[in-house]
Amino acid sequence: MRRLPLSLLAASLMLAIGTANAATQTTVPAAAVKSAEQLRDKAMSDNTGYQIVESLTTEVGPRLAGSPADARGREWAIAKFKALGFDKVYTEEVSYPLWERRSEHAEIVAPFPQPLALIALGYSAATPKGGLTAEVVRFDSLDALKKADPASVKGKIVFVDAHMTRQKDGRDYAIGSGVRVGGPVIASKMGAAAFLLRSAGTDAHSRTPHTGVTGFKDPKDAIPAAALSNPDADQLTRVLAYGKPVSIKLDLDCGITGTYKGANVIGEVTGKKHPDQVVVIGGHLDSWDPGTGAIDDGAGVAIAMAAGKLIHDMPQRPDRTIRVIAFANEEMGLWGGRAYAEKHAAEVSKFQLGSESDFGARKVWRMGASVKPEARGAIDQIAKMLAPIGVDYDGKMPGGGGSDLSQMHAKGMAALSLTQDGTDYFDFHHTANDTLDKIDPKELAQNVAVYATFSYMAAQADGDFGSAPGAFANDGAEE
Structure with missing residues (x-):
């Protein structure tokens, strides 16, 4: 056999290695990039998304998990998927505790009697019939409550007065939601009679309290828990500043009444080459009950x-x-997302890429990704396609997949984070003001363009994005 000169042999090896490396890279073919550009531009002027949310909020309205409207919402989703022409429409059962809200009332009875605007929190226990009256003890943070002497809390109404501020990425919600979820549990363990918090919201001048879920896992551990509107939290703080004992009468009629069987509703556009491989997107179908669940x-x-x-x-x-x-019961504990992830965990390698929209309807301004290194080229292509419509790519930010799909990401699904402008999102979140007028049709169309574009490009990519069991453990993605 004729020997190659050393320099030629080295060049041949480098070429071979380069060819092999190129073969492992995930990229989007040029033809698909061109089609994605056309799809993006069409979506930017399309009003299908607005027509859908208008239909849902008008024909169904608020969709508290387990309520009669929950069932109407599922039927609406099935019918809407079919009307839109999806190839396959089906449901997957999701079971969860049925918590019901019936009424809520509170008032300061001493030293300065006056009513308070508040709302019961998910998984709150009811007060005794006729309500309960107890002295209030205030803490300015969750940490302060944790450090308190249990004797100072026992038998009293705990009030945690932590503030949120407006942030484009909504990061202050970790403060409010942390108090709302963890505070009642801590107060219960310390022997408190009930729990109140300043609403996890940024609407300083609106007497519309923000509901949301608590962290109670067992009804036997639950105590009455509610959120005060921000002006009412301010008022209670002023009353407490007089230095006199402050008593509140709290009357909540709510609680868990059994188990409910709901469902995730799923629609598919069947792939022509790899129908068993999926790009997954979505949102959650349930909402809290004060508003119509337009932005949430x-x-x-x-x-x-x-x-x-x-x-x-x-x-x-x-x-x-x-x-x-369309996921079931996200609001009270990601029930739909967790059920979906458990059911489909063994198939995670077939999930090409995923992301859920659950942060309102303002423009998407930032993208992050959790994918294998060899797929960064395809992510760069997606980013370049989204840049002209206002989306910046943060290569250091992981992709959590959104609320429910964070559960599939935790199983190993490659995922994006697509961040909407949340500057005023927590003005309306979980309140009676979560209504259709908060949605700008043009901004919603930009969201549709983002989701349609990335989904199509991922579906057409040569190669995968790295989904595999445990592939992205501890990547720091937000859930």
């Missing part, structure tokens, strides 16, 4: 449905399946 999360459901519809209507079907999920 009717918008997310509408964004995902509209994105799937636009991909369905393209001249050629995508190579992989586009799966849109």
Whole structure:
């Protein structure tokens, strides 16, 4: 056999290695990039998403998990998927505790009698019939409550007065939600009679309290728990500043009444080459009951449905399946997302890429990704396609997948984080003001364009994004 000169042999080896490395890189073909550009531009002027969220909030309205409206919402979603032309529409059962809200009332009875605007929190226990009256003890943070002497709390109404401020990325919600979820549990263990918090919201001048879930896992451990509107929290703090004992009468009629069987509702656009491989997007179908669940999360459901519809209507079907999920009962503990992840964990390698919309309907301004290193090139291509419509790519930010899909990400699904502008989101979140007028149709269309574009490009990619069991453990993605 004729020997190659050393320099030629080295060059041949380098070429071979380069070819092999190129073969392992995930990229989006040029033709798919061109089609994605056309899809993006069409979505930016399409009003399908707004029509969907208008339909949901008008025809169904608020959708508290387990309520009669929950069932109407599921039927609406099934019918809407079919009307939009999805190839396959089905449900997957989700069971969870049935918590019901019936009424809530509170008033300062001493030293300065006056009513308070408040709302019961999810999994709160009821007060005794006729209500309970107890002295209030105030803490300015969750840490302060944790450090308190239990004797100073026992038999009293704990009030945690932690403040949130407006942030574009909504990061202060960790403060408010931390108090709301963890505070009642801590207060219960310390022997408190009940728990109040300053609403986890940023609307300083609105007497619309923000509801949300507590961290109670067992009804036997639950105590009455509620959120005061921000002005009422201010008022209670002023009353306490007089230095006199302050007593509140709290009357909550709510609680867990059994187990409910709901369902995730799923629509698919079947892939033509790899129908068993899926790009998954979605939102959660349930909402809290004071408003109509427009920004939380009717918008997310509408964004995902509209994105799937636009991909369905393209001249050629995508190579992989586009799966849109309207998740059940996110609000009281990610029940739909957790059930979905448990059911599909063994199939995680078939999940190409995923992301859920659950942060309102303002414009998407930032993208992060959790993918294998060899797929960063494809992510760069997606980022370049989204940049002209206002989305910046943060290469250091992990992709958590959104609220419910964080559970599939935890199983190993490659995921994006697509951050909407949340500057005023927590003005309306979980309140009676979560209504359709808070959604700008053009901003919603930009969201649809983002989801349709990334979903299509991921579906057409040559190669995968790295989904595998445990692939992204401890990547720091937000849940």
